[in-house]
Amino acid sequence: MTRSPENPPWAVVLGVSSGVGQAIGAAIATDPGYNVFGAHRGHYPAGAGELAASVEAAGRTAHLHVGDAGTAEGVQVTADALLRRAGPRSVALFVHSIANASVGRFVPERGGPRDGSPKVAPDEDRDTALYRVLAPKHFQKTFDSMAHSFVWWAQALVERDLLAPGARLLALTNPIGHSLVANFSLITAAKAALAVYVKHLALELGPRGYRVNLLNFGTVETPAAAYGFGTRWARFKSICEASTPAGRLLEAGEVARFVSLLCGAGAAWFNGAEIDFSGAQAHSILDAALRHDFPPPERTDG
Numbered sequence: 040m041t042r043s044p045e046n047p048p049w050a051v052v053l054g055v056s057s058g059v060g061q062a063i064g065a066a067i068a069t070d071p072g073y074n075v076f077g078a079h080r081g082h083y084p085a086g087a088g089e090l091a092a093s094v095e096a097a098g099r100t101a102h103l104h105v106g107d108a109g110t111a112e113g114v115q116v117t118a119d120a121l122l123r124r125a126g127p128r129s130v131a132l133f134v135h136s137i138a139n140a141s142v143g144r145f146v147p148e149r150g151g152p153r154d155g156s157p158k159v160a161p162d163e164d165r166d167t168a169l170y171r172v173l174a175p176k177h178f179q180k181t182f183d184s185m186a187h188s189f190v191w192w193a194q195a196l197v198e199r200d201l202l203a204p205g206a207r208l209l210a211l212t213n214p215i216g217h218s219l220v221a222n223f224s225l226i227t228a229a230k231a232a233l234a235v236y237v238k239h240l241a242l243e244l245g246p247r248g249y250r251v252n253l254l255n256f257g258t259v260e261t262p263a264a265a266y267g268f269g270t271r272w273a274r275f276k277s278i279c280e281a282s283t284p285a286g287r288l289l290e291a292g293e294v295a296r297f298v299s300l301l302c303g304a305g306a307a308w309f310n311g312a313e314i315d316f317s318g319a320q321a322h323s324i325l326d327a328a329l330r331h332d333f334p335p336p337e338r339t340d341g
């Protein structure tokens with residue numbers, strides 16, 4: 040299929056209705072000017088509407104598919120919808136921005152809320168998940184939607200000949216694997232698998248001219264990030280600000296603008312790379328902990 044300003048390539052963004060995925064969808068429509076095929080399950084209709092409006096304001100087409108894009112079956116259904124809408128060799132960028140992990144612990148915390156006490160925490164509703172003991176169903180959901188589905192999508196895109204020449208595939212990760220947080224065990228493990236998948240896909244897809252990379256960025260305020268910390272979210276944000284040399288949290292729009300850069304010809308040699316966009320958040324946690332004013336006062340904005 041011939042591409043032209045009237046017939047631009049498509050970006051596929053999974054998790055397009057919120058957080059980083061929403062920001063990436065909006066940025067990509069402006070620079071480099073792709074149409075956006077987004078997938079989400081419908082929990083954030085306002086975010087989906089804002090995304091569609093910003094893509095259309097940029098003069099591009101938004102097609103939003105509502106369904107689960109993180110299961111083996113969901114990948115096939117969503118990729119078929121993509122083929123019907125965008126056609127073969129149309130996808131220049133694929134971004135996997137699904138956040139659908141289970142938090143919890145492998146064993147109950149010693150002396151913690153689940154160790155002999157039925158009560159979980161002062162704010163039980165927000166913190167229940169943090170203290171649960173992870174079961175096989177949590178492993179399956181987290182690995183399917185956060186790791187395995189990245190490979191299933193690569194397979195589905197190749198099988199349907201959906202990728203445009205030079206297409207870029209991007210997975211997203213965080214620096215938490217470098218300074219562990221209890222309750223995040225499954226997320227950290229799934230991200231480790233994702234990192235290996237990226238390297239292997241880069242090996243297999245590189246000879247076809249495609250590029251597969253992993254973008255590692257620091258904490259951004261989103262529903263998924265807040266959920267993962269429950270009532271400790273305000274404290275975690277304060278710690279991130281104190282331990283990031285720039286002294287503040289990263290914003291979704293900053294990640295999105297960097298993804299626009301990664302679409303350019305100058306980034307074509309990145310392949311199988313873990314690209315560090317963390318702002319040194321995880322590098323400097325020990326240095327921050329040594330400062331006289333650490334821990335920082337807790338933020339009061341929730």
Ligand SMILES: NC(=O)c1ccc[n+]([C@@H]2O[C@H](COP(=O)([O-])OP(=O)(O)OC[C@H]3O[C@@H](n4cnc5c(N)ncnc54)[C@H](OP(=O)(O)O)[C@@H]3O)[C@@H](O)[C@H]2O)c1
Binds near residue numbers: 136
């Ligand atoms: N926020 C951070 O601090 C941070 C830092 C580094 C990396 N990341 C990574 O960035 C990615 C996005 O995270 P985020 O913080 O932006 O999350 P978020 O704001 O909570 O958004 C998650 C998006 O994924 C969609 N989604 C979840 N499960 C889905 C499924 N099975 N199929 C289709 N869509 C699904 C959600 O919509 P529905 O629920 O309606 O489906 C929503 O659009 C994740 O991979 C995360 O690990 C985040």
